[in-house]
Amino acid sequence: MGKIIGLGEVLYDVLPQGSKLGGAPANFAYHASQFGFEAMAVSAVGNDVLGDQALATFDKNGLKYIIPRVSYPTGTVNVSLDAEGVPTYTFTPDVAWDHIPFTPEMQAEAKKASAVCFGSLAQRSEESKKTIMSFIDATPKDCLKIFDINLRGNFYDKETIQNGIRHCDILKINDEELVVLGRLFGYPGLDIEEKCRIILHRYNLRMIVLTCGTNGSYVFAPHDFKSYQPTPKVEVADTVGAGDSFTGSFTASILSGKTIEEAHALAVKVSAYVCTQEGAMPKLPAEFTNK
DSSP states (O other), X not given: OOEEEEESOOEEEEETTEXXXXXXXXXXXXHHHTTTOEEEEEOOEESSHHHHHHHHHHHHTTOEEEOOEESSOOEEEEEEEOTTOOEEEEEOSSOGGGSOXXXXXXXXXXXXXXXXXXXXXXXXXXXXXXXXXXXXXXXXXXXXXXXXXXXXXXXXXXXXXXXXXXXXXXXXXXXXXXXXXXXXXXXXXXXXXXXHHHHHHHTXXXXXXXXXXXXXXXXXXXXXXXXXXXXXXXXXXXXXXXXXXXXXXXXXXXXXXXXXXXXXXXXXXXXXXXXXXXXXXXXXXXXHHTO
């Protein structure tokens, strides 16, 4: 059993009530690790207090990592909420995860990877983009590559998105991001399934996982395959890390030999549970992880 790798940004969400450790790659790896896989986060943090805290948190949660300390501050995002509680994100520029070096240790781990998940945000800088692509190029041919697109602010362009899709087997995207892709790729008027089918065939993907918030989620695969799951109604504590828990549990299930429908159903249950808990890294109940 090879490793599952989350590759990209480690950052702190600075909220009115305090700072919370975030970043999709570590959240993804943590949730995949709860299903018995060896999982690892790959990123960079600064030589600062937040860097110390981040690594201590991963240690406490039992998450392995290759996270070099670099001479830039640990990443932060200022989150401000309007009167309706809708967040606005302001990303600090030129931070540690913009300068992830491609180390020999990373290259060695890439060669052992069974799955790797990466996004677009950490590719906003040339240095980290190069590291991410070098890592993906070093993985075995049968490594499952997931592009969890994670469009944030204006930190993406058509070329980065197309390159990411070309390098993946599974594209994970939400309904708002699909609208952006429809505009960028020149087919804005189509319905969600038509857009997904075009991308699926054009890039020869194994699957597209599309989440639509309260309107449920879909998995599209070749030969007109479609899986749909409604979103469970739960008492939400916060939604931090819920999407990453979906991707982590879905990936672990597919690697364990579950069908797409089984993996999809479990991923929906896991992400709904994570919404009922504080923070991005709650321990999952055994009913989910022992299946």
